Amino acid sequence: MNPTDIILKYYPPDSRAYYFLIHHSRLVARKARSLAQRVAHLNPDLEFIEEASLLHDIGIFLSNAPKLGCFGHKEYVCHGYLGRELLDTEGLPRHALVCERHVGMGITLEEIKMNSLPLPPREMVPVSLEEKIICFADKFYSKTEHDLLHEKPLEKVRELIKGYGEDKLKLFDEWSRLFTLP
Numbered sequence: 001m002n003p004t005d006i007i008l009k010y011y012p013p014d015s016r017a018y019y020f021l022i023h024h025s026r027l028v029a030r031k032a033r034s035l036a037q038r039v040a041h042l043n044p045d046l047e048f049i050e051e052a053s054l055l056h057d058i059g060i061f062l063s064n065a066p067k068l069g070c071f072g073h074k075e076y077v078c079h080g081y082l083g084r085e086l087l088d089t090e091g092l093p094r095h096a097l098v099c100e101r102h103v104g105m106g107i108t109l110e111e112i113k114m115n116s117l118p119l120p121p122r123e124m125v126p127v128s129l130e131e132k133i134i135c136f137a138d139k140f141y142s143k144t145e146h147d148l149l150h151e152k153p154l155e156k157v158r159e160l161i162k163g164y165g166e167d168k169l170k171l172f173d174e175w176s177r178l179f180t181l182p
Contacts (some may be wrong), residue, residue: 027149031137063079064076082099104160
């Protein structure tokens with residue numbers, strides 16, 4: 001399976017959306033590989049991490065994010081479950097779960113209900129080691145013109161995560177320790 005072939009089914013290679021998606025996803029994949037090597041004793045599936053990292057944001061074109069060249073009809077928070085639906089139709093259910101579960105630090109059913117989020121009512125939190133690695137790696141890269149190619153420092157990521165609540169920051173810090181970041 002070649003993730004780029006799947007991406008090209010949905011994104012014209014000369015589009016703004018493709019540009020943001022492919023650069024962001026490649027950086028996330030590189031970071032995820034590095035994190036996986038730090039926990040090699042846990043036997044992460046490196047091939048899967050590479051593939052799923054490249055596909056984790058495939059649903060962004062279905063969201064309304066004009067700055068990224070995406071003109072869909074759903075809110076950006078929906079890109080995860082929309083990506084899951086796409087990859088389910090591609091016969092990639094394990095990769096599909098990464099799409100759905102990587103948004104934020106994962107989104108619980110309680111958070112969906114409490115915040116009236118436009119998401120299917122189900123748990124959308126990383127479960128497997130590979131899902132956690134990709135979710136964590138994703139937090140270090142933005143899809144903005146200025147920051148696209150630059151890794152955020154750990155403290156800046158922590159500040160952003162704290163904005164989602166102390167419980168999310170606690171989880172982020174747990175993962176930081178797991179992946180032995182300073």
